[in-house]
Amino acid sequence: MRMEKFETLDAVAAPIATPNIDTDQIVPARFLSRPRERGYGGYLFHDLRFDDSGAEKPDFVLNQPAWRNARILLADWNFGCGSSREHAVYCLHDYGFRAVIAPSFGDIFFGNAFKNGFLPVVLPADAVADLRRQITEKPGARIAIDLARQTVTAPSGAVHHFDIDPFRKQCLLQGVDEIAFTLGHGDAIAAFEQRQAGEVSWL
C-alpha cells in the first residue's frame, strides 16, 4: 500500500483570516460517523459554507468564483486546533486542497495531514500576512510550493523558505507507507518488548 505523494504544487490559494480555526469548524461532529469512502469534500467548513437550508453562503471564501477551485489554503495561527478527528484532513483533501500555509497549527492536525499526502507549511506570521494580502487583492492568484526545495513562491515572485523535518519530508516525497516502514523495524520493536517485559512485569 502506498501513501499519496506530495512533490510540487502550483495552485490558486484561498485566504481564511481567522485565528484558532478548530477542527469542529472544518468538519462538524455530526458528520463523523459517515464512512470514509463516501467522501468528505461536501462537509468541509460545512456550517460556515452553507446556511440552514443547505444553500451556499455567498460571503464565504470558497463560495466565491475566484477561490472555488483553490487547492492551497492560507490560514491563520493555530489552524486545526481541537479535536483529533482526521476527518478534518479528509475534508480538505476530498474538496481538492493539498496544502495549508499558516503561522502555526494544532499539533494533531499537523501530524494527521502528512498521513494523507497533504502538506501543512509553517511560515512566519509576517510572510503569511503578506501572502494573504496578495491573494486577497488579486483573487485567483496562484502560489507555488516545492517540497524538495522547501520553498513557497508568492504571486509577486518572492520566495519564502520553510522548515520541515527530514523524516516527514522524505515520507511525503516518496509516498512512504509508514506502517509498512515501521513493520520493517519489527526486530527493534520485539527487542524493546523483550527488555520491557522484565522491567514492567505488571502490565
Next chain:
Amino acid sequence: MTEAPRTLFDKIWDRHKVLERDGHTLIYIDRHLIHDGSNQAFRLLEERGLKLRRPDRTFGTPDHYVPTSSRDPSTITDPDARDMVAAIERNAREHHVTVFGIRDPRQGIIHVVGPEQGLTQPGLTMVCGDSHTSTHGALGALAFGIGASEVAHVMATQSLWQRRPRTMRITVDGRLAPGVFAKDIILAIIARIGAAGGVGHAIEYAGSAIRGLSVEGRLTVCNMSIEAGARAGMIAPDETTYRFLAGRPYAPKGAAWDAAMAYWRGLPSDDGAAFDREVVIDAAGLAPMVTWGTSPEHAAPITATVPDPARAPDADRRAGWESALAYMDLKPGTPIDQIAMDRVFIGSCTNSRIEDLRAAATVVKGRKAVIPSWVVPGSGLIRRQAEAEGLDAVFKAAGFEWREAGCSMCVGMNGDTVGAGKRCASTSNRNFAGRQGKGARTHLVSPAMAAAAAVTGRLTDVRRLLTGA
C-alpha cells in the same frame, strides 16, 4: 559521574525509545485506548491483512455515539452511529481486545474509565484516537491524542513516530479559595497562555495548588491541556496518586505493586531539571472562571464583564473576539453574571467524576433547577456510586435529568445537542462554534458553577450560593 537532572517527561520518553531516525523517535506505546470512533482504524488494519500487535495492551469502551437516555443500542436512530457502537464490540471479539460494552457497568467515557480501572498508571506511554487523552497525564503517564492513521499504526506496530516536544512547567502555588476548583485553574491557565500557548510542548503542572488537588481535580487540569494547544499534560505521581491507584482492577498487586512503586517513585522531575518554558500562576488570586467566546482562551472571572474587541491586545485577537461575540450574541461591557442560560450540562471527560457530581450536588441541594439541566456521569460505576451516595436523588429532586454514561452533549455526536441559538452552561472542555450542536452557544464552567447556573438561570458566582449554605 552524575546524570544531568531530567524532567518527568524526559524520564518516560527516554525509557520508551525504540529507535531514532532523522529527528523522529519511534516511541513504544504501553497502553492503547480505543472508543467507538476507532472503527475506521480497524478497517485500515483489515484492508492490509494485519493483526493487532498487542491486543493485551489495548482497551476500549464506546462513548461518543452511545445514547444517554438508555442502554439499548437499538434506540440509536442514526444508522451510521448505531454501526459505530456495534462495531467496537465486534472488533473487540474479532481482535481479542478488552472492551467494556454498552451494557457493561464499567462502560463510560474512555478518559474516565482508564483511570477508574487502574489502566492509567505513572510512567506509561498511552495514546488514544481522541485529543483529550492528555487527561491520563494526571497520574504521571505520558498520554496524548492521535488521529485515525496513527491509531492504525499503533494497532499494527504498538509504536508511534514522534518528534520530541519541548517542555513547559506551569507552577500553580497557593491555596484555592472556597468555590474555586481545578476547572478554574485550567481555564485561568488557558486564558493566560492562549489556545496555542502550549503548541509543540508537553506541559508539567506543578506547585502546591496542584499537589493539593485530588486525582479527580488533576484529571480535569490535564484534560484541558489540549485546549492550551499542548498534546500532553502531566503531573508527577505522589502519595495522592498511589492511594488512588491501590486496589483498582488493573493496578499491580502484591510484589508487582512494590516493583511498580520502585519505578514510580523515581519519576518526578529532578531538582534543577530544565524546562524550555516556565509559567507561574497564583492560585489564591483565582475566582470562578467562565468562557464568554468561542475559544477556551476566551475565559474570564465570573466577576468580569464581556471584553471589548477594541481593547484586544492585537489585530488578530480583535478579529477573533469580534467573530466570537457575534456568534455568542454578546455585547462588550455586559456583566458576565447577567448572561441568562437556556440549559445546563454537567458531564464530559473534563468534569463527570464522582467529586464533580458531589460539588454540583452541594450547590443544588434544597434548590430547584429553573432551566433544563442534565447530569451525565462519566461511567456506569460513577453513576452507581453517586446513587449509593444519594446524589441522584438530590439532582432529581431539583428537576435535573439523571442520565446514562457517555460523551453526550460535550460533542453531540450521539444526538444530545443544546439547540441552535441556545446558551448552555457546560462543564465540558470546548466552547467552539457549533461544538454542542449547530448554532449552540457554550459557556465553560466548573460543576459547582454549572449547578449555580441551573438554579438561578444565569451565570452566577457560586461563592454567593455557598456562603448561604
